[in-house]
Amino acid sequence: MSIRRIFFISLIPVVIVATGYIAFRKLALFAPPSINLSQYRTAEVDIGTVFRTVDAEGIVVPQSEVLLLSPATSIIKQIVQVPGSHVDAYQTILRLDPKPIQDEIASIEDQLEVKRNNLHRNRLNARGTRLDLDYNVEMKKLRIASLKSEVADEEELLEVGGISPAKFEKTKQELTLAEKELEMILSKNSIRLQQLEAEEQGLKLQIEIQEKELETKRENLSRTTVRAPSAGIIMSINGKEGEKVNRDQLLVRLSDLSSFKINGTVAEEHAEIIKTGNTVFAIVDREKLVGQIANVSPEVQGNKIGFDVYLEQSNHAKLLSNMQVPLLIVRRLKEGVPRIENGDGLGKGRRSEVYVVEGNKAVKKAVDFGMRGLDHSEISSGIQVGDRVIISDITAFRGRPEIDIINH
Known part of the structure; x- marks a missing residue:
């Protein structure tokens, strides 16, 4: 051969x-003459956002730290948890010796008892003083009434010559003097009553201040058992058992596991899109969590740029500390454009042929695409908002201009 x-x-x-x-x-x-539409994915053209992204990496970390301070000068009596331990909300971390605060509380209670006694005594004295003042006023009023009566009698006697003019003038002067003394006594009494009121208010204010101080001390006493305000991990404990600590001294640094952020890194070549406020998607168990870039690191390490991502759902149930998550940084974005969900049936280029559902048929139409995004593609022309398009693989009938639909 x-x-x-x-x-x-x-x-x-x-x-x-x-x-x-x-x-x-x-x-x-x-190609088959007809298709069962339920076996294919379809999507409707709508108006929305189309965006392109850049891949990055991230690690979930606590969004903030909690600093627990000593409520008073005391001694660390017992350390219950050690650094690195996970604690739940309200779980005990350490205990301080309560005796110093208990002694302060006892001292304030004694001082309050003295001041309350002083207030009671002041009120009794004020009551006695008011009685004396009222008595003096009544005596002056009686004296004035008597002098007025004498003036009236002497005036009648003066007319008939039964009394000398000098005697009459003397009685009138005594009346005038008594009336002025009454005015002075009333003014002094008013001042004295105001003084008594001020003294009582001063004592009440001192008592109120010490009652608030006592309330604070009692609250501090309850805080000698240092508890975690929320779930977290103990970062550090500043002190040892038996060691003295001062008031407001830092005792415990605790990570707050009630909310999280993401420490992200991306290749240096994408530095131009790493700007504060830019949108980022964190992929957590196939769910996209929206966030914004913040606190961009000024240094480049290992050809990587570091940045923080603050999430809109920082307390999402699936977020765990030290979890590694893929990040998608939005590089370009268009809002309010005709778009369709991506799928194999749309092809990859700027122009493609798709099948649009029209009644009981799927009709092939040429479509021009604008920006091709992560989840959606922008529609430039060829189909309209509201059109329903087959977006899954259409290889089996790609050559037909149209195809019948069954079970539609």
């Missing part, structure tokens, strides 16, 4: 395969 004949014989299978492929893709000889 000649070499030429062998060549032609070996070429026959290749020609058959190529012909079959062309018939399948171009001539649609083997």
Whole structure:
């Protein structure tokens, strides 16, 4: 058998395969006449946002730390938890010796008892003083009434010559003097009553201040058992058992596990999009959590740029400390444009042919795409908002201009 004949014989299978492929893709000889639409994914053209992203990496970390301070000067009596321990909300971390605060509370209670006694005594004295003042006023009023009566009698006697003018003038002067003394007594009494009121208010204010101080001390006494305000991890404990600590001295640094942020890194080549406020998506168990870039690191380490991501749902139930998560940094974004969900049926280029559901048929139409995004693609022309498009793989019937739909 000649070499030429062998060549032609070996070429026959290749020609058959190529012909079959062309018939399948171009001539649609083997394409099904109809499809069950429920076996295909469809999407509707709507108005929305299309965005492109850059891949990055991130680690979930507590968003903030809690600093627990000593409520008073005391001694560390017992350390219950050690650094690195996970604690739940209200779990005891350490205990301080309560005796110094208990002694302060006892001293304030004694002082309060003295001041309350002083207030009671002041009120009794004020009551006695008011009685004395009122008595003096009544005596002056009686004296004035008596003098007025004498003036009236002496005036009648003066008219008939029964009394000398000098005697009458003397009585009138005594009346005038008594009236002025009454005015002075009333003014002094008013001042004295105001003084008594001020003294009482001063004592009440002192008592109120010490009562608040006592309330604070009692609250501090309850804080000698140092508890975690929320779930977290103990970062450090500043002190040892038996060691003295001062008031407001830092005792415990605790990470707050009630809310999280993400420490992200991205290749240096994408530095231009790492700006405060730019949108980032964190992928947590196939769910996209929206966040914004903050606190961009000024240093480049290992050709990587570091940044923080603050999430809108910082307390999401699936977030765990030290969890590694993929990040998608939005590089370009268009809002309010016609778009459609991505799928294999849309092709990859700027122009493609898709199948639009029209009644009981799927009709092939040419579509021009704008920006191709992560989840959606922008529609420039070819189909309209509201059109329903088959977006899953359409290889089986790509060559047909239209195809019947069953079970629609």
